[in-house]
Amino acid sequence: MTVSVPATSANLGPGFDSLGLAVDLRNVVEFHPSKFFSVSIKGEGENNPKLKGNNLFISIFNEHYNRLTKKRQNFKFNFYNEIPMSRGLGSSSAVIVSAIASAHEAAGIKVSKRRILNHALVYESHPDNITPAVMGGFNVATVEKNKVFSQKKHLPDYIKAVVVIPNKQMSTSKARLLLPKSYSKESAVYNLSHTALSVAAFFNEDWEILKLASQDRFHQKARMKTLPELFNVQKVAYESGALMSTLSGSGSTFFSMVYDEDSAVIAAKLAQRFPEFVVKVLNFDNDGLIVDK
Numbered sequence: 001m002t003v004s005v006p007a008t009s010a011n012l013g014p015g016f017d018s019l020g021l022a023v024d025l026r027n028v029v030e031f032h033p034s035k036f037f038s039v040s041i042k043g044e045g046e047n048n049p050k051l052k053g054n055n056l057f058i059s060i061f062n063e064h065y066n067r068l069t070k071k072r073q074n075f076k077f078n079f080y081n082e083i084p085m086s087r088g089l090g091s092s093s094a095v096i097v098s099a100i101a102s103a104h105e106a107a108g109i110k111v112s113k114r115r116i117l118n119h120a121l122v123y124e125s126h127p128d129n130i131t132p133a134v135m136g137g138f139n140v141a142t143v144e145k146n147k148v149f150s151q152k153k154h155l156p157d158y159i160k161a162v163v164v165i166p167n168k169q170m171s172t173s174k175a176r177l178l179l180p181k182s183y184s185k186e187s188a189v190y191n192l193s194h195t196a197l198s199v200a201a202f203f204n205e206d207w208e209i210l211k212l213a214s215q216d217r218f219h220q221k222a223r224m225k226t227l228p229e230l231f232n233v234q235k236v237a238y239e240s241g242a243l244m245s246t247l248s249g250s251g252s253t254f255f256s257m258v259y260d261e262d263s264a265v266i267a268a269k270l271a272q273r274f275p276e277f278v279v280k281v282l283n284f285d286n287d288g289l290i291v292d293k
Contacts, residue, residue: 001105002292004028005098006136006285007083008090009161009248009255010128013214014194020090020139022132022285023161027081027094029057029102034076044081044091056092057099060123064103075106086169088249093129096120097289105291113289117148129249136288138202153202155284160263162242164233164270165278166252170226176250178222187217210244210257220247227252229274236273240266 007025011017027044039058045051058077066072083091100119104111113134120130127141127148141150183191197213200206224230224247233254237245242256258266263281271279 001032001102002028002030003098003102003105004290005094005101005133006288007282008093008129008132009088009163009246009253010090010126010132011216011219011246011249012198012255013216013220013244013246014191014218015128015140015198016191016195016216016218017126017128018141019195019198020128020132020141021155022136022288023089023163024283024285025082025089025280026285027079027083027091027098029080029098030078031075031102031106033106034074036076037074038076039079040077041079041081043079044083044085045079046081057095057102060096060099061103061106064100064119065106068103068107068109073106084165084253086171087165088170088247088251088253089163089165090129090133090249093120093124093133096123097130097133101289101291105293114148116289117150118146121146121148132288134289136286137284140199154286156205157283158260159207159243159284160258160260161282161284162237162256162258162263162267162270163248163280163282164237164254164256164274165280166227166229167276167278168227168252170223170250170252178226179219180222183218190215190217207243207257207259211238211242214244214246216246219250223247223251229277230254233270233274233277236270237266240269242266 004026006022010020012019085091117134131139131141131150138153234245237256245256248255267281
């Protein structure tokens with residue numbers, strides 16, 4: 001049995017805790033019943049021995065598998081991880097979603113993506129990353145009465161993501177502590193209007209307005225100050241022709257949307273200017289969670 005989940009970029013500027021999209025960078029887990037429990041990790045996290053003993057995936061998987069089957073069963077897990085950890089690309093959401101989906105698959109219980117998404121909300125109270133991780137594409141999401149309500153937009157092939165991944169991790173919980181305790185009415189209206197414009201731009205595929213629509217007054221500057229090079233990353237991305245350029249989640253990755261024909265040039269300029277960072281051109285992912293036998 002195989003379960004895979006894509007990386008995600010959340011907030012997208014003003015859409016704090018509500019907007020997110022999926023990119024084609026995946027974590028994959030293969031598993032099957034075994035006489036003995038075992039864990040193998042390849043890729044991101046393979047050199048971290050703590051992940052084999054204190055593994056969030058295993059904890060959530062066991063919780064759901066035991067609930068669904070009322071029994072204990074050993075499994076052999078093989079993880080193939082592409083999503084950088086604690087870099088603002090939804091690595092924890094990918095773990096949560098894949099664990100819940102894997103437990104249902106192992107128990108032989110078919111369940112909708114929407115049900116998995118609502119289960120994931122128990123472990124991640126904000127829907128901006130978990131929604132595109134499950135659904136794929138661009139998503140606007142909100143939570144009401146412990147359920148996620150969302151709308152998805154399929155992203156076309158002629159746009160790409162360029163991500164700049166610094167060599168510094170950034171904790172989401174610590175990044176939240178950097179934010180103001182309250183916001184002015186002017187800032188709230190500013191972000192509300194820009195979020196609304198961003199959603200309209202995505203659904204209408206009006207990419208040229210995204211540079212304006214993705215401006216933010218809630219979180220980006222405060223978080224970017226912990227790694228000031230990110231201000232220059234954004235500047236270079238826009239000077240090179242990016243359609244939008246925003247902090248990915250709470251960072252440290254910076255996400256840019258570009259036209260396909262511009263992607264190689266923009267990525268090359270960013271790589272030349274920031275040689276200490278990893279720069280990737282990625283397709284957008286419209287599939288989200290994939291479960292195979």
